[in-house]
Amino acid sequence: MIKEKKQKTEGFSSNFDPYQSILQKTYDKKIPFSAHWELTYKCNLSCMHCYATNASRNELTSIEIENTLEQLAQMGCLFLTFTGGEVFCRNDLLHILQSAKHMNFAIQLFTNGTLISEKIADTLAEIGLLSIEMSLYSTSPDIHDKITGTSGSHEKTINAIRLCRKRNINTTIKCPLLKYNISEYDNLRQYAEKIGAKFVFDFILVPADDGSKPMIDHGLSEQQIFEFLLANAGQKKTIPAAPNALAPICGAGSNVLCISPDGNISACLAFRKPIGNLRKAPIQQIWNSSSLDSLRASRYSDLVECRTCDAISYCPRCAGNALAECGNMLNKYESACTVANATKRAIEKLISGGANAT
Amino acid sequence: MNLTLNSVPQKTPDTVFRIIDEETVIVEPRKGMVTVINAVGSRIWELIDEKRTINNIVDIISTEYDIQPEEAKKDTLSFLRDLSEKDMISLS
Numbered sequence: 001m002i003k004e005k006k007q008k009t010e011g012f013s014s015n016f017d018p019y020q021s022i023l024q025k026t027y028d029k030k031i032p033f034s035a036h037w038e039l040t041y042k043c044n045l046s047c048m049h050c051y052a053t054n055a056s057r058n059e060l061t062s063i064e065i066e067n068t069l070e071q072l073a074q075m076g077c078l079f080l081t082f083t084g085g086e087v088f089c090r091n092d093l094l095h096i097l098q099s100a101k102h103m104n105f106a107i108q109l110f111t112n113g114t115l116i117s118e119k120i121a122d123t124l125a126e127i128g129l130l131s132i133e134m135s136l137y138s139t140s141p142d143i144h145d146k147i148t149g150t151s152g153s154h155e156k157t158i159n160a161i162r163l164c165r166k167r168n169i170n171t172t173i174k175c176p177l178l179k180y181n182i183s184e185y186d187n188l189r190q191y192a193e194k195i196g197a198k199f200v201f202d203f204i205l206v207p208a209d210d211g212s213k214p215m216i217d218h219g220l221s222e223q224q225i226f227e228f229l230l231a232n233a234g235q236k237k238t239i240p241a242a243p244n245a246l247a248p249i250c251g252a253g254s255n256v257l258c259i260s261p262d263g264n265i266s267a268c269l270a271f272r273k274p275i276g277n278l279r280k281a282p283i284q285q286i287w288n289s290s291s292l293d294s295l296r297a298s299r300y301s302d303l304v305e306c307r308t309c310d311a312i313s314y315c316p317r318c319a320g321n322a323l324a325e326c327g328n329m330l331n332k333y334e335s336a337c338t339v340a341n342a343t344k345r346a347i348e349k350l351i352s353g354g355a356n357a358t
Numbered sequence: 359m360n361l362t363l364n365s366v367p368q369k370t371p372d373t374v375f376r377i378i379d380e381e382t383v384i385v386e387p388r389k390g391m392v393t394v395i396n397a398v399g400s401r402i403w404e405l406i407d408e409k410r411t412i413n414n415i416v417d418i419i420s421t422e423y424d425i426q427p428e429e430a431k432k433d434t435l436s437f438l439r440d441l442s443e444k445d446m447i448s449l450s
Contacts, residue, residue, distance in 0.1 A: 019383075019392065019394060021394075022378055022381060022383055022394055025378060025379055025381075026378060029379065031378060033376075033378070073376070076376055076377075076378055077376070078374070078375075078376040078378075078383055078385065079385075101374070104374040104375055104376065105374060106374050106385040106387050107387070128372050128387045128388050129387060130385065130387040130390065131390070168388070170387075170388070170390060
């Protein structure tokens with residue numbers, strides 16, 4: 001009579017296979033099952049690759065946030081990620097987290113960790129987060145602080161990671177690999193393993209809100225990514241399947257939404273153009289408007305420049321990033337092409353038995 | 359505590375959940391676990407309110423789904439035992 005499906009999950013992972021029926025249902029019915037919420041653009045660090053460059057916003061009040069949480073819960077949102085800026089620059093953050101927990105959200109927190117004290121860590125442990133993700137760019141203070149533009153930030157982040165792990169809070173160390181820290185990959189991975197944290201990394205940098213492109217100065221070249229993958233991705237020796245031509249290009253705007261500090265609603269964190277503001281209309285009304293129709297209807301077969309690309313199986317493309325980088329969410333864009341081509345070359349070389357990077 | 363018809367189940371405070379079109383997605387954040395239960399399980403989950411006994415829940419399920427009380431009892435007990443073993447509910 002009662003069937004169960006159970007799965008270990010990292011929260012919002014695209015490898016959420018046992019939940020495919022639920023995810024498909026939320027996609028089909030346009031239920032915003034997961035939401036990213038940028039609570040503030042204020043930040044106490046000055047990371048060189050940051051995209052959130054528009055710091056001055058009329059931020060939502062605690063009461064507006066609580067009202068919105070109620071609306072999101074009614075719409076079927078379950079997974080909620082709070083991010084910034086730096087979320088702890090809001091002095092009501094813990095109250096917001098407690099409200100969200102009370103309303104049955106599974107909460108994930110993105111932070112640099114530098115403002116987390118023993119007392120805050122105690123409260124986070126009490127709340128019971130799905131995970132806390134902290135950006136750590138290196139095990140070397142010099143490299144980390146150079147990237148954050150803030151002397152002493154490494155020590156504070158390391159301390160926060162320690163405080164969280166000491167309380168068994170699910171902790172993920174995340175790190176974009178840049179020109180300056182690519183050699184730190186092994187150290188970071190080993191450090192994470194030693195303290196019982198997860199470790200994730202990424203090659204992709206996204207355009208900043210002011211239109212600048214940090215990837216030009218700070219990102220890795222195709223050759224650097226290729227050599228990195230040859231050295232570090234030995235387990236990924238299978239060629240991934242090409243995406244189904246009729247598959248949606250992503251869940252943004254279908255079962256994923258994003259809220260900015262001042263209440264703008266967008267399809268996801270990567271889509272920086274708002275479709276409405278929750279101070280002017282209920283979220284449900286904004287969500288049901290026609291603004292997202294073209295995104296919701298987009299399929300892989302619509303990717304005219306990409307659908308015949310022989311690296312599409314390896315492509316990390318993101319419609320929002322494409323829009324930001326080249327002005328069209330369906331076109332190819334350099335950051336994704338760089339990673340796709342490097343990954344294709346590396347996997348083919350690994351499969352053919354060669355490991356010498358050339 | 360043993361699970362009996364007079365037990366009063368309550369959801370573990372650590373669980374969070376959402377009903378999606380009659381199915382319920384239950385997340386245990388600390389464990390990083392997600393469980394999806396079907397419509398009948400969702401109704402039982404909904405009836406767990408720290409007041410109803412398992413017997414009360416069995417009666418409601420038997421009536422609402424038009425099934426024999428013995429079958430409702432067997433399935434409800436089995437389901438709740440499973441939730442209890444996974445620490446998703448506690449009993450008083």
